[in-house]
Amino acid sequence: MTQLVWFRNNLRVEDNKPLAEAMKAEGDVIAVYCFDPRHYAETEFEFPKTGAFRAQFLIESIANLQEKLSTLTIPLFLFHDKPEVVFPNLIANFEVKNIFSQTEWTSEEVSVTNAVKSKSTEQVAWHQYYDQFLFHPEDIPYNDFSKIPKVFTEFRKKCEKYTSVRELAESPKKQNCSISAEKIAKFTTKIPSLQALGLEPPKLDHRTAFPFQGGETAGRERIQNYIWETQNIATYKQTRNELIGTEYSSKFSAWLANGSISPRMIYWEVKKFEKQVKKNQDTHWIVFELIWRDFFKFISLKYGDKLFTMGGVLEKKYNWKISEAIKEQWIEGKTKYNFVNANMKELAKTGWMSNRGRQNVASFWAKELQQDWRIGASYFESLFIDYDVHSNWGNWQYVSGVGNDPRDRKFNIEKQAENYDPNGAYVNVWLK
Ligand SMILES: Cc1cc2nc3c(=O)[nH]c(=O)nc-3n(C[C@H](O)[C@H](O)[C@H](O)COP(=O)(O)OP(=O)(O)OC[C@H]3O[C@@H](n4cnc5c(N)ncnc54)[C@H](O)[C@@H]3O)c2cc1C
Structure with missing residues (x-):
């Protein structure tokens, strides 16, 4: 009997509930990660869905995960293919009885989960866990997601009062693996290179604020x-x-x-x-x-x-504009504000930008230029090393006035630059 752990956005061995649960079950544990070609295609707004900075960080993360799993004698099988294509073969060859994974709920991820489920046999049982939260969804003081307040402060205060953070999951221990080395070797593939994913390796810029490795x-x-x-x-x-x-x-x-x-x-x-x-x-x-x-x-x-719709969670009807020329100026850091330009250059060169920078360039894009906020969000999705679907699209909605900001602020860029870069040191780093 084999237990299969499907790694998606939970690339760790410590404090990993799906992995810990799989290891409690009887039999061998194997693991799989798919470099899904859909993640390397173009978005509806014509940006690569995953740019080179994040792809590089992901490759490093997977290499580290594979190494860590191998010390537990868990083989991590890698595929540059769609999960629904590779799973049936794995399930049949390893006689998989249970699949363990982190619950994902955004529509693209759910459609992949459903496609995999439709291709797996009825004998396979699924075990999915919310494992990406600080406050576990079952522990928050709202028994229905529809009751979650629109305003952050209300949510925070209630959770701080009534919700405890769970203890870490049990550390995994080395298993005895009865699968033969030959069989493991037959399924073992290399991590795809950036080029194989259709991307050029990014050049290291020594000014980067994020010089760190993935994993x-x-x-x-x-x-x-x-x-x-x-x-x-x-x-x-x-x-x-x-x-x-x-x-x-x-x-x-x-x-x-x-x-x-x-x-x-x-x-x-x-x-x-x-x-x-x-x-x-x-x-x-x-x-x-x-x-x-x-x-x-x-x-x-x-x-x-609604996280991805133009009107956002508030269903606002603004007159969003679309201009190729304005988009190019924003992306290339050629707007009238040096503070915006420096941040956009930092992003393009490193895949990173501070929170202050993100708020300003997003506010400028959506509130001052009044450009379709989703184009900005999609550009961030492509570039950011730390892209997270909920944080990115949620923050963009918040800044653009279609989300949950009760104050609906427009940043005064000149004032922000004065306050946060009074001597122009930051602008000098990126524009000189
Ligand atoms: C338009 C826009 C887009 C953003 N897109 C992303 C994104 O794709 N991925 C992402 O992780 N964050 C995003 N953020 C939130 C925030 O900018 C980053 O989390 C933060 O800058 C990351 O740096 P840090 O880890 O040093 O943060 P720290 O300041 O050290 O904060 C610690 C942690 O708290 C969380 N956090 C902090 N601020 C926020 C926030 N506003 N929203 C959600 N979580 C927060 C992050 O997990 C962060 O790692 C976005 C913000 C804006 C305004």
Whole structure:
């Protein structure tokens, strides 16, 4: 009897519920990850769905996952193909009885899950777990996703009062694998190169604020470094709006996005730090931001595909415009604001931008240029190392006035530049 773990956006071995559950079941455990060609196609807005920065980070994450799983004697089979194409063969060859995976609910992911399910035999049982949250969906004080409030503060306060963060899942232990080495070798393939995914390797820009590697090992090192070694966590709230370098914010987002680390890992490490070293507003604020991350996931659960519609979750009817020339100027950093231009150049050269930068360039695009906000969101999706479907589309809606911002703000770019880059140091990094 074989248990199969299907890795999607949960590329870690520690604190991984599907993996932990598979390892509790009887029999051998095997694992699979698919580089799905649909993820490397063009979006409806004509950007590559996954650009080279994120693809490179993903390749590193998978290499690390494969290594970690092999120390547990779990083979990770890799395919550059659609899951629904490769699963029937795996199920038949390994006599798979159970499939374990993280629950995904956005429509593209659900259609893939359904396609795989339709191709798997009735003897296969499915086990799916929400494993990407800080607050588990079963633990929040709303018994129905439709009851989740539109406004963040209301959601946060209630969850902080009534919801506890779950303990980490049990650490996996090495299994005895009865599958022959020959059989494993027959199914073993190499990680596809960037070129095989249709992408050119990105050039390293020494100015990058995100010079990090993909994978659980690097993600956990970053937690260790940011919380314990530099203790930057103790000044996080004061530095989080800065713009230059690796240390002004945690940079956890990229590992969180593909699940190389979990929000629970960060939470419990912060709690330990608060007990052993220091507890202040700054240490609290990183948890506050992780609740924002959860909030956008819950909003996405509540509103489904409205996350991607022009009118957004509020069903607003604005007069969105579309101009190729304006899009080019924005992307190339040739607008009237140097602050926007510097941020857009940083993004194009590194796949990274600070939260302050993201808010400004998105507000400029949607509120000042009044361009279809979904084009901006789709460009971010293509470029960002830390792209996360819920955080990206949810934040874009929020900034564009079709989401859940009760204040519906338009950023005054000149004022923002004055406040956050008073001496032009950031603009100089990218425009000089
Ligand atoms: C238009 C726009 C698009 C965005 N797209 C993404 C995206 O695709 N993926 C993504 O992870 N974040 C996105 N964000 C949120 C935020 O900008 C990033 O999470 C943050 O800049 C990542 O840097 P960090 O890890 O150093 O964050 P820190 O400031 O160190 O925060 C710690 C963690 O809290 C979470 N977090 C912080 N701010 C937010 C927020 N506003 N919304 C949701 N979670 C948050 C992240 O998981 C982050 O890693 C977007 C924001 C905007 C305005």
